[in-house]
Each structure stands twice: as C-alpha cells, then as structure tokens.
C-alpha cells in the first residue's frame with residue numbers, strides 16, 4: 302500500500318491505482334463489514350456504499366445509465382448518461398453524484414465517500430480514523 306499523501310490522514314483508506322478502474326467501470330472493495338463501490342465516471346471517481354438502501358443488493362452489480370430529463374409535453378429528453386446507477390435487484394436508480402434515489406431523493410440515498418486521487422493512487426475518506434465506519438451524517442441512508 303502506498304504511503305498517504307500530505308493532505309490525507311489516517312481516516313483515508315487506499316483503494317487502488319487509478320489505471321486499475323477503467324471508464325464507466327464499477328469496482329467493489331471490502332473493508333471488514335463495509336463494502337464500497339468505486340465508479341470511474343470518466344470525469345473523476347465516485348465512491349458509494351456498496352449496499353442498496355432498499356434491500357441491500359450490491360450496487361457494484363448494477364449498471365450505469367442515464368435518465369429522462371424534464372422536457373415539454375410530447376418531447377422525450379434522455380440525458381445524464383453514465384450518472385445514474387441502477388440497482389441489480391429491483392432497478393431502483395441513484396444519482397451517483399449525490400447518492401440520492403431518483404424516485405425519493407428526500408428520504409432515500411446511498412452513502413457517499415469522498416475520493417482523493419494522489420498521483421496514481423485512489424483513496425477514500427472514511428470520516429473515521431479507526432477505519433470505514435458507517436457514518437450517518439446528512440440524510441438517512443434508508444427508510445428503516
């Protein structure tokens with residue numbers, strides 16, 4: 302494992318080298334009981350908890366796609382290709398930039414982790430110096 306960069310502390314976990322995750326690829330990482338899915342968006346990296354807030358499916362088994370955008374009556378406007386993650390079990394969809402579900406963004410979201418790329422190495426901020434704790438800051442991660 303590479304050393305931590307000057308701007309990182311012990312709450313950051315090394316994931317992999319940047320060239321190990323291709324564009325639009327989903328890659329699963331596991332640290333104890335916590336799983337993370339790392340997404341190479343082609344414009345940067347996003348890390349989400351690899352567990353759907355509905356029934357716990359591994360989101361790393363999902364697919365990236367776009368969605369229908371607001372438009373005039375009778376007009377179909379598809380966009381945001383690669384920014385929506387569809388769960389493999391029941392097809393709930395999540396905005397990868399916010400973690401919020403498309404159908405209930407105010408109540409349902411997937412936890413996001415801040416990603417840092419130092420040189421060629423990717424780190425994720427756990428927010429907890431003891432490791433990847435299940436932080437709950439912000440919105441609830443499920444309706445339970």
Ligand code: FES
Nearest residue numbers: 353355356388391
């Ligand atoms: S477990 Fe993800 S939509 Fe049901």
